[in-house]
Amino acid sequence: MSVPILLPAIGEIFTQRSGILNLGLEGVILMGALGGFVGTYYSGSLWVGVMLAVAFGMLFSVIMAVLSVTIRANQVIAGLALTILGAGLSTFLFRIIFGIKKLPPSIEPFQAIKIPVLSEIPILGPVLFQHNILVYLTFVLVIVSAIVLEKTTFGLKVRAVGEHPQAADSKGINVYLIRYICVIIGGAFAGLGGAFLSIGYMNTFLDQMSAGRGFIAVAVVIFARWNPYRALGGAFVFGLASALQLRLQAVGVPIPHQFLLALPYILTILVLISVSKKAEFPKAFTLPYNRGER
């Protein structure tokens, strides 16, 4: 349950580290979910679906990059617009492609892979080692992202652009290019997260199937203070809350189910209030860069 939050969150870490807030993750995830399903449905290959999802995510996030970096629009408004556009466009395209049917079209999703030996460890085994391939891929991506951000020249440039774009520019770094790349990386990750929803977790595309995960991912990024490993922990907590509310509903606890449904979101708000004071945002966060203004 954590993966569709974690993947967009990891991508958003790149985006935000470079100083851009992409609040449109929700829309990007939906486009990714659509891409994943369409790709798989027509090719019969889940991996083609994954690639199309990533491509959709990247293409869609280019809109955000143009708005925030080139046009220097207000990033909150641009992000919200992207969310609305993504929700509408994905539904619209789905209906155009598949029409309106009683039974939605479906595909055979990724199957869980049990890792031999490890999956037999009691308790831990089923929790960690009985998942589909996308889950394992996610863990690898967390580690790769952390290394890229902290240990490579590219990571250093990204952080410099987010902290002090003027300084980065004066050192010969192309601020605009780095920001474009980071927003598009964010789109790729969010698209992959969408694919997990439509072809990993479920077997079809549903309207609004991201259900606010894009926004929770943004919250996780802040909670994690822009560190991929902490994001892993954060996403796990939110995933747990979602799983918990499903379980509680199933058991039939005497709590109104509306409240249970709201649980992960309430948790988001509480966590944000408690950690946001400590979080040190990148200094140039949400500030457009313009060389002329100095």
Add this chain to the structure above:
Amino acid sequence: MTDIVVTLKNITKTFGTNVANENVTMNLKKGSIHGLLGENGAGKTTLMNILYGLYKPTTGEILLNDQRVDIDNPSKALNLGIGMVHQHFMLVRDFTVVENIVLGQETKKLRFLDLESAAKKIEDLCKKYKMKIDPYAKISQLSVGEQQRVEILSAIYSGANILILDEPTAVLTPQEVKELFQILRLMRDSGKSVIFITHKLEEILEIGDEISVLRDGKLVDTVKTKKTTKQQLTNMMVGRDVLFQFSKAEVKSDKITLKVEGLYCNNDKGLPALQGINLEIKNNEILGIAGVDGNGQKELCEILTGLRSTTDGRIWVCEQEMSDKTPKQFIQDGVAHIPEDRHKTGLVMNFSVMKNCILKEFDTGKFSKAGFLNFKAIRKAAEKIVKDYNVKTSSIEAKVRELSGGNQQKIILGREINCVPKVLIANQPTRGLDIGATEYVRQRLIKQKEQGVAVLLISADLEELIQISDRIAVIYEGKIMGILEREEIDIETIGLLMAGVKGGLVSEEDIAG
């Protein structure tokens, strides 16, 4: 072969209708320090930004070793061996020294960072230029002087043979200036060329080999330092003779107007900013506060105008206790304030001149009645300020944004003085103003003092402090290091105190704090 490394040839740069540089031609010699002198707004920084690739010249060309070059971005300049140390440092505060220096050295490829070998190279360079910098220290832990050295190191590290320094001494203590000059001389002796932008005459006469003077975007002349004088340079810079002489006639002070005792407060990050400040200012007196930026000056100002709350300590204005009062009460009790940043806190940039003139008194009976503004009175008051203070504006309806810095400052002066203050808190009142406006502001401050006002003058410009203060207190890390009486004032002592070195001169009240 000539020994000229860079030629700027007939450079013109316009921003819209605004001409920043007009037909400037300048030669830089190998192994020399070239001063670029001019008032604020004369086009010095613009010219250097062109050489560094941040701006494109509208017309004209740059020759590097007699080859025509197109420098269209800073990375190209760096590749050609041109480095620049900006007035506002271009360092990422959360990064270490080595991270900052490595930034931008790397190619486009994704590579693992090799900080260790870079750090070693930095240490070697430090030795060569007699600097002491820990490559693994975070920038935020370094003093301003050290940060500047990091910038210089960074340029040398990337292979710069030509180094542009934009107003490098503005933020340094006199001792740090000496250290900087030593580094620059070492660079010159090793065959590098330095362009030193400044508006301070003494400095450029001390360090420069040649001096080019800009005025209104045009090159007035290039002269050899040995063959010129301060008077000649001033004349070239301003276009007329300026005499910075102010009457320092002692006016009798008989009562204490402003008194603070044991003042403590925190800065915006919650760290201690002021640690037990004791001060007294009498009427008819200007008390100067010297100190490197960021040692509590801003917080002191804010407390004395009611904008910041103290954690401990008391304030009196004319024997009336002011502790914990609101800014409005401070204004009503006669405290006027010329803030450090006129754009952020002094003026509403998008308001008209007229409205800015009455920002402090709009709700008094003078300018409003039952909540309605009395535009007739406002107009009259604004016209008076514009006339009395010689504000150059197209009309009182013009937006303040459209005025020059000097004229904006005059509006603030007029507004604050019109309130007939008992205490005037002036924080960097002449920062960013040209010589003419500076002269004017200083004269106004002296006039206020002569009329009985207690003036607190905070300034980064030591010459300014020495010229017009009656006494000078030096602040360092939120403490008053010493208060110098009129006859004790001397630049060396102030410099030592600014650096936190306690000299023999400590006034009695400070011992208690």
